[in-house]
Amino acid sequence: MPDDALVVSKLSVARGNRRVVRDLDMTARAGEVLAILGPNGAGKTTVLKAVAGLLPHDGEVLIHGRSRATYSQQALARALTFVPQQSLLRAALPAHQVVAQGRFAHRGSLFSLAPADREAINQAMATADVQHLAHRIFTRLSFGEQRRVLLARGLATGAQVLCLDEPTASLDIAHALALYRLVRRLADEGRCVILVLHQLDDALRHTDRAVLLSDGRCVSQGPTPDVVSPAHVESVYRVGMRRGGGLEFNLLEDT
Amino acid sequence: MRRAGPLFANADTHQAARNPSEQTDARGSMHTNTTGQAHRLRGSTRVYGALALLGCAVLWLALNIGRGHSDDATLGPVFVRLRGLRVGAAFLAGSALAVGGVMVQGLFRNPLASPSVIGTTAGASLGGRLAILLQATLSANALPHLAPEMIQPLGCLVGALCALVLLLAVHKRQDELVVLLLIGFLLSAMFLALGGLVTSIAQERWELARAMIAFALGDVSGAGIRHLAMALPLVLAGVLAAFLWGGQLDLMLSGEDEAQTLGIEVRTLRLYCVVWTGVLTAAAVSLSGNVGFVGLVVPHALRPWVGVSHRRLVPAAALLGGTFVVACDLVARALPTQSEMPLGVVTGLIGAPLFLTLLLRSRREEYDA
Numbered sequence: 001m002p003d004d005a006l007v008v009s010k011l012s013v014a015r016g017n018r019r020v021v022r023d024l025d026m027t028a029r030a031g032e033v034l035a036i037l038g039p040n041g042a043g044k045t046t047v048l049k050a051v052a053g054l055l056p057h058d059g060e061v062l063i064h065g066r067s068r069a070t071y072s073q074q075a076l077a078r079a080l081t082f083v084p085q086q087s088l089l090r091a092a093l094p095a096h097q098v099v100a101q102g103r104f105a106h107r108g109s110l111f112s113l114a115p116a117d118r119e120a121i122n123q124a125m126a127t128a129d130v131q132h133l134a135h136r137i138f139t140r141l142s143f144g145e146q147r148r149v150l151l152a153r154g155l156a157t158g159a160q161v162l163c164l165d166e167p168t169a170s171l172d173i174a175h176a177l178a179l180y181r182l183v184r185r186l187a188d189e190g191r192c193v194i195l196v197l198h199q200l201d202d203a204l205r206h207t208d209r210a211v212l213l214s215d216g217r218c219v220s221q222g223p224t225p226d227v228v229s230p231a232h233v234e235s236v237y238r239v240g241m242r243r244g245g246g247l248e249f250n251l252l253e254d255t
Numbered sequence: 256m257r258r259a260g261p262l263f264a265n266a267d268t269h270q271a272a273r274n275p276s277e278q279t280d281a282r283g284s285m286h287t288n289t290t291g292q293a294h295r296l297r298g299s300t301r302v303y304g305a306l307a308l309l310g311c312a313v314l315w316l317a318l319n320i321g322r323g324h325s326d327d328a329t330l331g332p333v334f335v336r337l338r339g340l341r342v343g344a345a346f347l348a349g350s351a352l353a354v355g356g357v358m359v360q361g362l363f364r365n366p367l368a369s370p371s372v373i374g375t376t377a378g379a380s381l382g383g384r385l386a387i388l389l390q391a392t393l394s395a396n397a398l399p400h401l402a403p404e405m406i407q408p409l410g411c412l413v414g415a416l417c418a419l420v421l422l423l424a425v426h427k428r429q430d431e432l433v434v435l436l437l438i439g440f441l442l443s444a445m446f447l448a449l450g451g452l453v454t455s456i457a458q459e460r461w462e463l464a465r466a467m468i469a470f471a472l473g474d475v476s477g478a479g480i481r482h483l484a485m486a487l488p489l490v491l492a493g494v495l496a497a498f499l500w501g502g503q504l505d506l507m508l509s510g511e512d513e514a515q516t517l518g519i520e521v522r523t524l525r526l527y528c529v530v531w532t533g534v535l536t537a538a539a540v541s542l543s544g545n546v547g548f549v550g551l552v553v554p555h556a557l558r559p560w561v562g563v564s565h566r567r568l569v570p571a572a573a574l575l576g577g578t579f580v581v582a583c584d585l586v587a588r589a590l591p592t593q594s595e596m597p598l599g600v601v602t603g604l605i606g607a608p609l610f611l612t613l614l615l616r617s618r619r620e621e622y623d624a
Contacts, residue, residue, distance in 0.1 A: 054512050077518030088510030090364070091563040101506050105518030157517070 003030040005161050005192035011059035013050045020046050021216040033183055033193045035203040038213035039237055044196040048163045052082035077105035081159035083150050085166050095149045096134040099125055102156025121156050128152035143170040161192045177251050180206040200228050299567050302560045306574040313578050317342045317585045344478030345584040346577035348543035351490045351535040353576020354497045356550030357568050361504035362528045369551040374422055374442030375415040375533040379540035381446045382414015383407050383470055384453040391463045404479050408541035415537030418442055473546040473599025475584055486538040493535035494573050501565030546599050548606025549576055555613050
């Protein structure tokens with residue numbers, strides 16, 4: 001039986017008087033890619049932020065079988081990482097220093113980077129394909145390059161549960177495909193990857209299971225092809241869906 | 256001449272621009288990262304060396320320039336001692352304000368933040384004014400266990416402490432960072448208004464009004480050994496705390512949410528920063544009264560040279576902040592005016608154009624980039 005890396009029970013999040021997520025139950029397993037889907041305003045990012053402990057909420061979040069409340073902040077960062085759509089970083093730091101921030105949870109603030117930390121940083125940068133950006137200033141990178149540096153920072157934490165908020169938004173097609181391939185590799189290595197996605201066809205191609213949200217409630221969850229069904233899509237997005245057609249892309253090195 | 260970078264730009268920006276070979280070599284990144292760090296370390300060491308030299312030169316001048324001749328056999332040592340105390344007070348106050356500035360700018364991710372934004376400066380100022388009023392009202396022996404010259408600095412500390420307690424009490428009920436900033440502004444406004452009231456009450460007596468104005472405009476001429484002994488441990492502890500939490504403040508540059516996901520206990524860090532900034536500003540106000548612009552300008556002036564890393568900024572700010580205020584005090588003493596120009600006036604007159612220059616240069620660089 002697969003290991004439940006993340007179990008969310010009765011998750012509810014309120015913003016002011018409005019409940020934006022209601023009684024959500026969700027499980028994400030080690031070794032799988034889980035998509036959180038839904039139209040704009042459905043509460044996808046809110047769920048991810050609540051799971052990461054960034055928003056006050058009701059309900060319980062278990063990470064590797066332990067309640068998130070029992071983790072110290074550093075232990076939590078080593079177990080679960082949240083990669084936002086966009087960083088608020090405006091300081092002129094080189095990309096490798098941004099990635100190095102991911103090692104704080106391992107070394108604390110009093111110590112400088114150990115060789116093991118440097119190795120982890122280099123590995124994370126290689127994995128996210130940002131080594132050539134190492135000495136470029138983060139704020140002067142393109143949006144897509146910034147996304148990949150942020151992903152490298154998340155990987156540098158060594159967390160086994162990765163929560164990525166719309167990771168392919170603003171990536172070109174080649175980098176988006178490379179990212180999906182990387183996500184698959186991370187899952188194959190035993191990590192649990194949770195993606196907030198807008199593109200249903202991407203979810204069908206690249207994720208194992210999906211949770212479909214509408215107005216803060218879970219409409220369906222299970223294997224992605226079952227969740228992304230014409231009936232669900234019609235009821236949630238108010239659009240018709242038919243399979244087939246469309247363009248297919250693949251990385252050249254894969255052909 | 257080297258150009259200043261953006262407000263939050265740093266030595267690394269220039270480093271990266273100067274070493275294009277590192278960019279192309281970056282695939283062997285462990286080697287290049289280490290090389291880059293070695294470059295930065297050497298760059299920082301040079302900056303610290305230059306700051307230390309500048310500091311020594313200014314201290315030497317400050318000890319040897321002023322009214323009265325220090326080569327007089329009898330009065331010389333007295334002049335040097337008095338100037339030494341004054342220089343010590345100015346240096347400590349400048350260091351405290353500059354390091355406080357580094358902390359609040361890091362905490363609020365706002366280059367316009369200065370230690371006064373959390374309200375403790377205004378609280379300390381009000382406490383100092385009340386203490387001056389109290390001292391004038393009480394009879395000479397009313398506080399037998401307290402040296403008279405200590406009443407004002409203690410008033411500053413108590414005032415800052417009250418402001419800090421109020422700030423934290425309100426912040427506990429509403430813990431967003433922007434709310435903290437707003438509460439700080441409100442407390443500042445309230446304490447400044449109350450300080451104005453105390454000053455207006457003091458207008459009835461000429462000596463009292465004069466003491467109030469001197470305090471309000473910044474002054475280190477009355478610093479004694481007891482003042483320094485009281486402020487020194489506070490400033491040292493504050494600078495050490497800023498250095499220790501510098502690594503965490505670096506992560507706060509990405510905002511509170513990202514810092515939290517990277518392992519920072521954001522609420523705890525915020526509390527530490529506020530408390531230690533309060534301690535530093537209280538110590539500074541108790542030594543020098545109201546001295547503006549130091550906490551705002553010094554961190555900005557340093558970032559293009561030492562980078563945005565708080566670990567590197569804090570010691571540099573302590574050195575440059577202290578040197579800046581000593582130099583301003585020297586200018587105040589050396590100008591051939593009938594009476595000494597108030598210290599706060601000099602720091603403002605030098606600090607404001609300096610800040611404007613930094614700001615204009617940084618904007619120009621942003622447009623050029």
